[in-house]
Amino acid sequence: MRKFSCFSPVTKLPSRSATTTSTLTSGTSTAIAYSGCCWGCCGAGGRGCCARTNGEGTAVARTPVRTARTTARANPMFIVFSSEFDAATAGNDGQLILLHLDRRVGCCFLRKSPAGTRTVAGAHAGMIFRPAIAEERVSRMKRFGLLLIFGVVFGGLPSALYGQPSAAPPVPAARSGMDLDKLAEEAIEWLAGLIRIDTTNPPGNELAAARYLAEILQREGIRAEVFESAPGRGIVIARLQAGAIPDPSRALLLLGHTDVVGVEPERWSTNPFGGEIRNGYLWGRGALDDKAMVIANLAVLVALKRAGAPLRRDLIFLATGDEETSGEHGIEFAIRQHWEKIAAAFALNEGGRVLVKNGRVHHIGIQTSEKVPVNVEVIASGTAGHSSVPRSDNAIVRLARALTRIAEYEPPVQLLAVTRRYFEGLAAIEDGEAGRWMRALEEPGRTDLAAARLGAMNPVWNAMLRNTISVTLVQAGFRSNVVPAEARATLNLRLLPGESADSLVAELRKRVDDPNVRFEVAAPSRYPAPPSAIDSELFQTIQQVSKQFFPEAAVLPMLSTGATDSAQLRLRNVQAYGLLPFPLTEEDLARIHGDNERIPLDAFRAGLRYLHRVVAEFVGAAKP
Ligand SMILES: [Zn+2]
The missing domain is CATH 3.30.70.360 (Alpha-Beta Plaits)
Known part of the structure; x- marks a missing residue:
């Protein structure tokens, strides 16, 4: 029998140390499980893991992940990450589930059995397998490089709706030159235009929004691809590439969603889909959740493109739909059908906050888990x-x-x-x-x-x-x-x-x-995901830039009580952070999903400047 340790942690949070709790045997392999939880190997491309338990500790090994996904919908005891796994087993006390067993790395997940008393809260913030992740990223990068070369030589670049006539309202023209103040004013017009496209979900109608965004990007000379996920629904993807071939291993993904929740128009003081600018605010459904973020992301891409400075990392723009329900026609579709276009090491999304209290920025909450x-x-x-x-x-x-x-x-x-x-x-x-x-x-x-x-x-x-x-x-x-x-x-x-x-x-x-x-x-529509690291390069960049912009504010990692698309990315080994960059009061934030949603124009301008600096520092572009 071959014996090996399934853990070689390289980082540990000080509050949690690894201790051996159980030795598990499966087929010809034995793994030692720890009471910490490690996620490095889970979700890494091609290395996912899954296991099944009947609630009494009996595991089903070697379940193909496709079967696992189907079963998971009907069985909440089932946890699925991604891809195939080598073997799986569970502790005989029903409390341990070994999710992944491999000759190089292993992973286990500790959970409470229905009748169990063991508390596992916080176990997710355990260890990270840096070597394993690095190895995966290198191989993924090589794979994408080969794919691209193959595509160019034998089939041309993937076709998309690039250049297709748009059914969306006309896009305000962009000015030339790189001036962030001017760009912010253009972006406010873009945001008003996006709010005027009613993307209430259901039914969504996000395809019109995706085409509208693609048209803005194309005018700026940024290739944008629109994909229809269901009739009338869709996503848009664009990329600023640092090198000759796409490199997901260092890339940053800017994510936002174009769908919005419904309105009770009689309770609004203005047309929720009018995009009206009044008293220093831009009013409308989605002004905060999440169209402002979508437009700020887009404007950052435009700013870097106009500046023409070299990038150290690829920067990817993704506007999904269907976030306000299950994500099936949005992030799930993007991951399932177009992962090679959006695969990234890091992501910025909604879910965090820059909170204003007593007239100044009090703290910045960066969502790392949900x-x-x-x-x-x-x-x-x-x-x-x-x-x-x-x-x-x-x-x-x-x-x-x-x-x-x-x-x-x-x-x-x-x-x-x-x-x-x-x-x-x-x-x-x-x-x-x-x-x-x-x-x-x-x-x-x-x-x-x-x-x-x-x-x-x-x-x-x-x-x-x-x-x-x-x-x-x-x-x-x-x-x-x-x-x-x-x-x-x-x-x-x-x-x-x-x-x-x-x-x-x-x-x-x-x-x-x-x-x-x-x-x-009920079958879950969202799955538990590992937290993003609070010592990653991106987290540190956000901290540094925040100190420059808001020197008195604390920068804090945050658990959001609501669900976002970041969970699906974290399950795929993306370090995703929620950072709604606009300085807002509790009163502003309370309008999210409520009546009379609006964004203060000054908050939009400040948030765009702040987000731009975070991204520019991180992808290595020169400051304007
Ligand atoms: Zn949202």
């Missing part, structure tokens, strides 16, 4: 009949009782590496009481009280500290004189990365304690 949404149906049943003869087993009453018990349950506080760093950093700059409670989070015996106090001050802080449960839909009854046989509610769970929906549902089932109430966990 919670995972999972829907759960709660179904109560009872005897149907005429309402004139009430019974004690009324399904609606039963559901109401169950929901009350669910609402009374508060999942325990769990500090992850990212939230620990976030609250430590914020404690140093927050006002007296908030700062004191943030420091108390780590004091033995005071964690729960501190979390409760912080949650009362800001519900987002509470949501960052634990799994949360929101009741979002209730359905029951169809006539006023009929007692229905069934009543259902939808719970939207937001899980900390690494947490299992099954464990939480098992806890809820126990608390509801009613055999006539059942729970059904």
Whole structure:
């Protein structure tokens, strides 16, 4: 039997050290699993990993990943990363799942079994396999180089909708020369034009937006490719290339989404799709989420192109759609169909914030990780009949009782590496009481009280500290004189990365304690992803540039409570960061998905300048 260690960590977070917990055997290989979690090999091109457990610790080995993906939709115990894997097995206590076993590197993932008590929160922020990643990137780079040469020699460059007549509104003409102030004013016009394209999802209609963006890029001499992901829906990809061939191994991807959530027009003071400029604001659905980011990304590309300075890295622009639902026709489509065009080592996306408080930038939150949404149906049943003869087993009453018990349950506080760093950093700059409670989070015996106090001050802080449960839909009854046989509610769970929906549902089932109430966990549309590193080159660049632009502000890694397209990228070994670059107040941010969404024009100008500097520093272009 061949023995090898599956870990050779090169970096470790100080708060977590690796300890041997189990030795696993599979076929002819033995791997030693640690209580840390390592992600370096997962998601690296061609090296993915997956494993299946039946909840009792029995794993199914050598499952082809295609089968795995299909099964995963119906089975939340199934975790899939990418590509094929060599072998997999699980610990006999149901708590360890070995995801990837290979002659060079291995990877394991520790999770709580449904009945288990072991806490694994924060385990994701474990070790990184630098050598393995480097090796992968080199081979990926070579592969892409060969592909390109093959394409040019034998088939010409890939065809796309480049140059196709646009059905979108006319694009304001760009001026020549490289002046960032002038470019910002042009970009404001581009943003107004983009807002005027109604991309409410569903149905989306993002193809018109993609063509509109492609036309702006093409006018600037930047090749842009539009791809239709479904009728009327689409994405646009463009690239500034540093060398003779595309090099994903160092590339930076600028990501944004063109779809928006719906509106209740009667609650707006202006036309949500009018792109009106009034009182120093640009108004409209998507002004913040996420069309401003899309246009800022595009303007940065234009700025670097106009400047004509040499680049050290490829810079890729991607505007997806369908972010506000599952991402199937947006980021999933882009990854599935066009990965070779968007593959990058780093990405910038929405999800972070530059928060203005008392008239100055207070802190910059860089999203490095995000919670995972999972829907759960709660179904109560009872005897149907005429309402004139009430019974004690009324399904609606039963559901109401169950929901009350669910609402009374508060999942325990769990500090992850990212939230620990976030609250430590914020404690140093927050006002007296908030700062004191943030420091108390780590004091033995005071964690729960501190979390409760912080949650009362800001519900987002509470949501960052634990799994949360929101009741979002209730359905029951169809006539006023009929007692229905069934009543259902939808719970939207937001899980900390690494947490299992099954464990939480098992806890809820126990608390509801009613055999006539059942729970059904829906197939997840988003998967848990490893966090992005807080010591990467890009993170450091953001920190340095932030210090230049906002010297008094703290720069903090952040866990976002909402889901973004970054998760899918992180699963593919991209170091993705959420950085909404515009300095905004809480009041501005509250309009996201709300009424009268708008962006202050000064915030747009400042955010564009800041984003431009981050990107220019990182891709190595000269400063304007
Ligand atoms: Zn968004």
